[in-house]
Amino acid sequence: MKHHFKSTLLAGVVSLAAGMSSAQDEALPQTLFTNVHVFDGVNEARIENASVLVEGNLIKEISTDGIEAPNATMIDGGGRTLMPGMHDQHVHLLVFNPLSDGLRQNITPFHLGGVATIRSERILMNGFTTVRDLGGPAKSIARIIDTGMFPGPRIYSSEAFITQTSGHADFRKLNDRHPTLSGQGPSHWVDTDMSFIADGPEQIRMAVRENLRRGATQIKVMVSGGVTSEFDPLHSLQYQADEIQMAVMTAEQWGTYVTCHVFTEQAIRNCIDNGAKTVEHIPFLTKEAAEIMVEKQIMFATAVAPVYSVTTEQAEAFYTPASFAKWKSVRDAAANMIEVIQTTPGMIDLYTLGTDLINNWDQTLEQDKKMNDEFKYLHEAKFKPFDILRMATSNGARMNRLTGLNNPYQDGPLGVVEEGAYADLLLVDGNPLEDILLLADPDPNLKVIMKDGVIYKNTLD
Numbered sequence: 001m002k003h004h005f006k007s008t009l010l011a012g013v014v015s016l017a018a019g020m021s022s023a024q025d026e027a028l029p030q031t032l033f034t035n036v037h038v039f040d041g042v043n044e045a046r047i048e049n050a051s052v053l054v055e056g057n058l059i060k061e062i063s064t065d066g067i068e069a070p071n072a073t074m075i076d077g078g079g080r081t082l083m084p085g086m087h088d089q090h091v092h093l094l095v096f097n098p099l100s101d102g103l104r105q106n107i108t109p110f111h112l113g114g115v116a117t118i119r120s121e122r123i124l125m126n127g128f129t130t131v132r133d134l135g136g137p138a139k140s141i142a143r144i145i146d147t148g149m150f151p152g153p154r155i156y157s158s159e160a161f162i163t164q165t166s167g168h169a170d171f172r173k174l175n176d177r178h179p180t181l182s183g184q185g186p187s188h189w190v191d192t193d194m195s196f197i198a199d200g201p202e203q204i205r206m207a208v209r210e211n212l213r214r215g216a217t218q219i220k221v222m223v224s225g226g227v228t229s230e231f232d233p234l235h236s237l238q239y240q241a242d243e244i245q246m247a248v249m250t251a252e253q254w255g256t257y258v259t260c261h262v263f264t265e266q267a268i269r270n271c272i273d274n275g276a277k278t279v280e281h282i283p284f285l286t287k288e289a290a291e292i293m294v295e296k297q298i299m300f301a302t303a304v305a306p307v308y309s310v311t312t313e314q315a316e317a318f319y320t321p322a323s324f325a326k327w328k329s330v331r332d333a334a335a336n337m338i339e340v341i342q343t344t345p346g347m348i349d350l351y352t353l354g355t356d357l358i359n360n361w362d363q364t365l366e367q368d369k370k371m372n373d374e375f376k377y378l379h380e381a382k383f384k385p386f387d388i389l390r391m392a393t394s395n396g397a398r399m400n401r402l403t404g405l406n407n408p409y410q411d412g413p414l415g416v417v418e419e420g421a422y423a424d425l426l427l428v429d430g431n432p433l434e435d436i437l438l439l440a441d442p443d444p445n446l447k448v449i450m451k452d453g454v455i456y457k458n459t460l461d
Contacts, residue, residue, distance in 0.1 A: 085129025087396025090354025120152025301354030
């Protein structure tokens with residue numbers, strides 16, 4: 001009898017829990033998209049005349065036979081294209097033009113945070129529901145967004161750049177002291193929050209661990225010269241094998257990966273031979289390096305917008321003479337890079353869209369309008385719309401899955417429209433598989449923007 005009482009009580013608890021779970025499921029808000037053609041992020045053929053049911057923050061059902069959801073908010077797509085929210089895999093929410101004296105002398109972290117919060121909403125309104133931030137303390141902005149305090153994209157943050165002395169993220173001016181050689185430590189917030197100057201495996205190990213402590217999902221290291229840095233030529237090879245290996249090993253102990261800022265073939269090899277999983281920029285890509293990337297499945301973002309978004313005259317006015325010369329050589333090399341990517345089988349599968357747009361702080365909001373110009377430049381470079389769409393959706397999501405258990409978004413896949421995926425969705429006025437330039441002008445052409453099941457824009461009415 002006693003045993004029967006326990007069983008009955010247990011059954012009652014289980015029944016009550018099941019009832020509560022059912023009630024909670026029923027309470028989840030639903031949105032039903034009808035009369036849409038679905039680009040799922042993976043397949044070139046759209047799912048024609050479909051309905052898509054969103055429940056809570058996930059996609060619950062996709063059907064071409066209609067879906068019964070009497071309590072759902074109804075959105076008639078009117079024959080438009082429903083597609084995944086887009087990924088920008090190379091952004092800097094909290095970095096402005098380091099050539100400007102104002103970055104170190106006149107801008108505070110509060111300044112950066114305020115503008116970055118505004119930028120986050122604008123980036124979401126451009127259709128980018130996920131971004132990978134590759135330098136700067138963006139986890140702070142991610143927390144604000146993820147708690148629902150302010151609209152913005154999902155953020156995969158690298159936290160502070162990791163650079164060698166006189167590397168691409170050594171933002172010091174000529175007469176600024178060295179934080180280690182001076183024996184006094186960093187004297188500026190840029191050197192404690194934005195960028196870590198780390199030389200040798202031991203310092204690099206500490207820098208990686210500090211970034212992971214701050215919430216980094218992946219690690220970014222500088223392994224070649226760059227355009228906006230003053231004291232490193234493009235050909236300079238930064239970090240030695242044991243230093244890169246230490247960054248990789250330390251990141252792998254947390255189950256995540258290292259990505260590298262690289263320009264030259266030697267820098268690309270230096271990274272991937274020592275364990276990096278992704279690379280950025282690669283303007284001086286060679287056929288040989290591309291084939292190795294395919295063999296080892298090294299994903300990448302090129303960020304062509306900074307190269308093509310300004311005229312030569314504008315670049316000359318914007319950059320210092322030394323940086324302009326570097327910019328010009330990168331621009332001259334870009335066409336060959338694109339040809340190598342297009343003619344090397346398998347490279348398109350590894351390509352992710354990234355914009356890497358920076359400017360002086362008071363011009364940053366104008367720069368954000370240029371994010372979607374990446375579609376224009378890729379179109380002009382003769383990439384197929386389907387391949388461009390994959391770069392901006394499922395390819396970017398696949399890159400972010402390299403973060404493993406550090407992935408802050410574990411409830412479902414991103415970058416796709418499938419049952420169980422996150423409800424990050426765009427309703428496009430037209431068919432981007434036929435006209436990719438629809439995405440270059442998001443204001444009129446993105447009729448609905450949903451992220452995490454929440455509608456942030458709906459101009460159908």
